Amino acid sequence: MSRPTIAAVARAAGVSVASVSRVLNGLPATGEMTERVRRAVQELGYVPDARARSLKVGRTFQLTLAVADVGNPVYVTMMRAVEEVVSAAGYRLVVTTTGRDVVDEVALVRGMARGYADGLVISPLRVDDDLIKSIRECEVPVVVAGNVPARAGVDTVRANSPKGIRLAVDHLVARGRRRIAFLNGPADTVPGTARAKGFADALKAHDLHPAATAEAADFTFPAGRAAAPRLPAAGKLDAVICANDLLAVGVMHELAANGLRVPEDVAVVGMDDSELAEQSFPPLTSVNLGSAERGRRAAELLLARIEDSTRTPRRIVVQPSLSVRRSTP
Amino acid sequence: MSRPTIAAVARAAGVSVASVSRVLNGLPATGEMTERVRRAVQELGYVPDARARSLKVGRTFQLTLAVADVGNPVYVTMMRAVEEVVSAAGYRLVVTTTGRDVVDEVALVRGMARGYADGLVISPLRVDDDLIKSIRECEVPVVVAGNVPARAGVDTVRANSPKGIRLAVDHLVARGRRRIAFLNGPADTVPGTARAKGFADALKAHDLHPAATAEAADFTFPAGRAAAPRLPAAGKLDAVICANDLLAVGVMHELAANGLRVPEDVAVVGMDDSELAEQSFPPLTSVNLGSAERGRRAAELLLARIEDSTRTPRRIVVQPSLSVRRSTP
DNA sequence: GTCTGACCTGTAAACGATTACAAGAACGAT
DNA sequence: ATCGTTCTTGTAATCGTTTACAGGTCAGAC
Structure with missing residues (x-):
């Protein structure tokens, strides 16, 4: 017995699949309709399929974060900040490590065209023209957490x-x-x-x-x-x-x-x-260098650009401060 | 100008979509066919859509890792190990933090039914009957990195x-x-x-x-x-x-x-x-406590179970060792 | 009473791939 | 020359949703 589909719910509730979809997505429906659908969903334990949904709506509700090394505490901080913003907005976070080589990064950016995520935050250690080109041409919005030339025409958040x-x-x-x-x-x-x-x-x-x-x-x-x-x-x-x-x-x-x-x-x-x-x-x-803030703002920029892809790219610089502790006199 | 689809490639190459799909997936085809498709793909810069593909084949080639706190270095180690195994097998890694509460974990496991990932490695801090039940009933394979009762009937990797x-x-x-x-x-x-x-x-x-x-x-x-x-x-x-x-x-x-x-x-x-x-x-x-090994073996168990869902659950215990350093005499 | 509009609901067409099935071509055996 | 087999290719169904469009109902206004 496989997972129930929306068609099964429609049959159980005695309504059309369109109505089920509408109720589930909060579109207007009569109280009676809402009630019947809810009951059928409950009864069958129906859960909508994310794969089918993302094919249709063209979004996966996933965002990718690419860093060089998850072991570096600075990336851990960024990642935590990004995860927080992103999951609050209803997205999941896909984490990839790019390794040391720039060609891996280019391959990653190009691969975004497959559409497995709706956007990318990348923190590249090394940048070359190929990478910039791939970012410019990327099918999905990209935010760079790091320093790339303004001519790249991309949202960036960097430290000073x-x-x-x-x-x-x-x-x-x-x-x-x-x-x-x-x-x-x-x-x-x-x-x-x-x-x-x-x-x-x-x-x-x-x-x-x-x-x-x-x-x-x-x-x-x-x-x-x-x-x-x-x-x-x-x-x-x-x-x-x-x-x-x-x-x-x-x-x-x-x-x-x-x-x-x-x-x-x-x-x-x-x-x-x-x-x-x-x-x-x-x-x-x-x-x-504000790694948590950089992560947060990068995530926010990405979400904003997903909402409106026409906005002019912003280049945010996070200001540094010094945390004085006992290793200096 | 939107992304080319497989139909566009087929048109450009003067062949059917089925043939394009077959060439791309390495199924038998004549040299001439292969060549024409390759050329058209090259020319249009075609990249297959992961969303459509996963709807049809019922797999996303993503795996989820759920931990309580990405800031804890032990999870960083595990995550790195999992990422390594998983990406070598052609999967992407989705990382989620569950927070402290057991109900979040249950919701996460239940949510796997949406099918956004093909499997789950979860390292729960707190375990209750609801969680075990949700793991048993989960639509996709689950591996627990941690200690759950054998009656859960699930692959586990734990420390001693x-x-x-x-x-x-x-x-x-x-x-x-x-x-x-x-x-x-x-x-x-x-x-x-x-x-x-x-x-x-x-x-x-x-x-x-x-x-x-x-x-x-x-x-x-x-x-x-x-x-x-x-x-x-x-x-x-x-x-x-x-x-x-x-x-x-x-x-x-x-x-x-x-x-x-x-x-x-x-x-x-x-x-x-x-x-x-x-x-x-x-x-x-x-x-x-072998966190890297636990991560690696958990990932391997998950991949094995995805291949063959009928295998009997294994319970692996990773043996501890003591790393003596200078904080003890 | 009729007409207009608003509002629900259902039918069916997408989304972009994979793949079962059928048809056609090529080839060897008789 | 005919037949059967194998191999390649194309047509079309399918995965499970969302959504454009059309049809139907009902209320309100004249």
Whole structure:
């Protein structure tokens, strides 16, 4: 005995399928009609088929979120925010991880044409012309959580990481640190390049030279540990800014292993202000790039564009703030 | 100009829609036919519509993963493992958070009848008869990642947390600790009850009495901090086992705030062996309950059952191990 | 009493694929 | 040359909804 269809309900209620559909979708009907349909639905345990419905109405009520790595706490934060907005609007969330390669991202965007979701929030680590082209041509609305050129003509929500780094540098300088190093993630990523430039500019504004800059293999904790020895010895630096919290925690571990105290010997600042910043020891001063807000607003932009595909693309920049904790003096 | 349909391709190639469909699905066709269809597809940029396809074939090639909280690192690990297996098999992953309430879970399972996914992996925090009933009656295959009674007649993958706690206790006792406390999560959850009993039994096996037991409001970091003061003073205990890593890290913070050293004054053991255990300071000795493996095997069970719905339900138990780090002597 | 309009309801045509079935072509065996 | 078999292709039904359109009922206005 398979699932009852709308036709079975119509038969049981002695009405037409159209009427059943109308009652179920809240279109006007007489009280008696409504009552009969309700009863039949109840009796048969009828549940409308989402597949058939989405074929007909051309919508699946699903949205896709594509991130590089679900393990990164910053994406967890974004994902939670997106999920909240999206599910409140009656959509389900499809999560895909794109991996490191840009061609995977392009394939993903192109694949949206299959219509398994009504929109896409993508947070690309690396961006090239192919990706931008695929986003422009995408069959469904796309919102980019990250930095793409305005010519892409797409809704974006991004952080202002240079300004965020500026906050971190200002803070460190105010506390008397002058020999400041920067541990970046891969410089060929979008956040990587932005942060490198942001750091250079921020130091220049204070007439300082970088104590050092280094680059981790990716934005993970082990990469942070591995890269830490490439920073100069403690005498040569009194503060390290890291391109995200995972790297920062990796560095702190390495510092501790070398008998250095945080913040007395070396101050450490992370970025993202993820839950990890709060949980690390000492708690990590971190640049809050508004990941939850970015997720929320990206989801809202996407919903708005689904409602009205003609609106001009918006480019939202979420302002950073600094969460000062005990890893800085 | 809307998306081309299979009919447009057929027209362009001068063949029937059936032939196009067959070529696209790799059914036998002559070289010439294959070539003409390929060319037309290429030219029009045709991409088959997933909605129509899933209506006809009765499958969406989507699977749902339902967890209580995407922010918990243990679910992140599981999710990553599930995603990997599932996407390798050509499925997409739909992630939903169920929240704390059991009725949400029941509604979710019932809602699977809409057919928006071909299967469900659910990791319920709280289980009642309604939930079991809804799982039994679910239209699509369900795998439970967690502990439900055998009478549910459903594939399950679960951890052996009592045995895991036993490992932790053995370890602590071997290192000379005798006054061992337990910080549990909510005792009305499935993992909560299992862990409480596991702790009691493990101590009994060593002829020890619990130094104390306390219960946190949920399985989060702030709850761990908040609950720590409810444990007895340091003189009365020399080790704390916590029901997960987040609680353990919360406790360590609180201990540090009171000037106590880990592990010298108090040893701390977590559970889940999540990435956080490695990242915390000092690195946390943690019971590895095999969350990645549980995720992987749950996904595999689900795929197997989709292939063959008649197979008898399996109940897999993943064996725990202890990852010893510096939070214990 | 008739006519107009409003309002429900039912019939049937979509939506875009897959696939059962039938028809036609090709080929080998007799 | 005829027949039967196999292989390829096309026609049309189908999946389960939604919805345009038409038909029917009923009330109100003249």
